[in-house]
Amino acid sequence: MKHTRERAVRKRSRGLVALVATTALIGSALAVGAATGPAFAVTTGNGALVYAPPNGSSFNDEGGDATGTAYAKIVALKYSGASNGTLISTFDDARLIKDVSPSTNPTTDTQACLANPALACHQEWPFFRSTDNGATWQKISSINPGLQFPGTPGQEDSTQLDRTAQPFLYELPQAVGTLAAGTLLFTGQVRPADRDNPASVTKLVVYKSTNQGTSWSYLSTVDTGGPAIYDPSPTSTTTTVWEPTLAVDANGGLVTYFSDERQKANGVLQAVSYRRSTDGGLTWGTLANVSAPTDSTHRPGMITVDKLPDGTYIATYEVVNATGYAFSNASPVFFKKSVDGLNWGTTSSLGTPVELADGRGIGSSPTVKWVPAGGPKGMVVVASKWGLDAAGNLDGGQNFFVNYNLGAGPWERLPFAVTFNGPSSITGFAQGIDYSPDGRTLYQATNVENYRPNPSNPSETYLYNDIRVGTVPLNATTYEAEKAALVNTTLVTHGDASNGSKVGNINFSNSTVTFTVKAPTAGSYTVNVRYANGTGATSSHAVSVNGGTATSLSYPPTADWGRYLWAQLTTTLNAGNNTIRFGYSGTYAELDQIQVYQSSTTPAPEFQIKNRNSGKLLEIASAAVTDGAPAGQWGPTANPTQIWQVLPAASGTHQLVNKNSLKLLEIPGAATADGIDAAQWGPTGNATQRWTLTPDSSGFWTIKNANSDKLLEIDSCLTTDGAVAQQWGPTGAACQQWQLVKEGIQ
Structure with missing residues (x-):
């Protein structure tokens, strides 16, 4: 789904608002102020204000709401030496800027620019910086693509590519070609003002910064498509390229992923595709697809990709026109996995929907990020614009969806720091997420609705969108x-x-x-x-x-x-x-x-450990606190004896600490034989108190004792309350498989 800011697409945005309003999903606007207090406290106040569009700066000339901003992105620097921890944010800015004299003294004059297409006007991508954990922000630079694609001086025509859209910000985690680790890369779409002209074009461009966003230089153009016209109908003939994002693949190449409408001859309404560079983004290789359904209906788009700790990759994207959803434009979020960021399996496949165990999902403009906190393999975090109930109706949307098993199995909710009315126009569109270098904080950047009076007619209100950044404590x-x-x-x-x-x-x-x-x-x-x-x-x-x-x-x-x-x-x-x-x-x-x-500490994450065969929870029987008390299974009791702290230990193993007794799960006597019952004991330093947790592709884990190399299971695969936990060599049985559950455990 596209939300761009020119005339034709504004009309579509109003249509979406009207449609959602008929389902009684739109709430009233929320006015909030900038966060105050210490830097770590920007969870309150609906986050901190980064930017508020000036009145009239995003005037809609077709009588609908103004928009202001979208596509908020954020990077917490981690590969930039002394600058690590600095936050950089950018976004799609709807302002039109009139040049008083070319390239100097720009002034915001959106209404004048819209009224007179002959004026020399352009758009820019702005960049803001925070050095206090997101509490306050200052503008540090901007990119004006019209300087690279100037066209005819003083005249807006099809050769002047000075309209901006769909920004994405990325810090290189390693050297790529001539680019050093820590280089900031930026990509987005540029196009001319007359975007409805059939002869118009869209280009996906890349810029670089070697000084943490203080200045930018043009690097290359990744690809070129047709006019920026949004038409998701099966009969559309559009050939646009949209929504570029960046990642480094497993072989050290720089990859630009994007949406491609140029494959309709093969029955592909739109694909999520990529081109790869081996020279640091100077030149780009052949086109390849991540998902390209050939039914002329399903329309994947808005792809983002991140690397997982096992070296694999995960991609998320929305699917417009998805069948089986009650709301025709639900745009549910799907994902795919890749061994290297390049090979994504059968390209005609849509992948797997991002859903909770009860079928609830999310939709529209997703962003994916792996963070090292949360569980033994960290967690995959996805932000999206709205929620979907199990039938596919729009239903709120105020939570990240997270997965502790590298994307396999059910997802869980993690509350947003910043909330918004997702079904409203462009609000909450294409959010940005990142985590702090110490792994204790998750940052959320998004655009939030702000209704203001029309300066020319105070009885009318326009919907602007402010950029706000909030924090989620990952150590809570x-x-x-x-x-x-x-x-x-x-x-x-x-x-x-x-x-x-x-x-x-x-x-x-x-x-x-x-x-x-x-x-x-x-x-x-x-x-x-x-x-x-x-x-x-x-x-x-x-x-x-x-x-x-x-x-x-x-x-x-x-x-x-x-x-x-x-x-x-x-x-x-x-x-x-x-x-x-x-x-x-x-x-x-x-x-x-x-x-x-506590802001300076990171406790071990806590889970219930559920047996796949019985559906019952691992516990210490009778909530005992004594050494040697046996471990077994029981239905949920809400007692902390059914909660386990998963504490990192030596050589990639973990200790399982019972929350009630604070004692460690072990195999008594460091025994290695099959059938030895598990129990708890105070810390001894013995390998029998360490476990290797290995996820599988179905969302479950095996738990192997580091001393015996045998698996934790429920004796004889019993399903009754009180059945004991023991060790046994691998059998492939479901009673040797476990699920880690965090949401709602206490």
């Missing part, structure tokens, strides 16, 4: 409100709530939600609180810790009761179990979850 331990101790409240099912539920009706003098939080050490902790407040005014709860004096926690209003924001408090916790109680204090808000963390 999450506790769900529905798992807390509840008094006089109501559970509310909601697809955008973490784990699918939240707690509402905290409306009475005795209404309380009490979380039991286990802290590894005593000290000061940050608590992020995900809430909904549709009252239209600020609400609050009384919050007490370990029975102490309650303090007030404020909740600024959310757009409606289906929209979430974050509040934050800092508190002192004891080592071990603590209680954090939220109580009614005269106003109304709903609670979804809390995240508890």
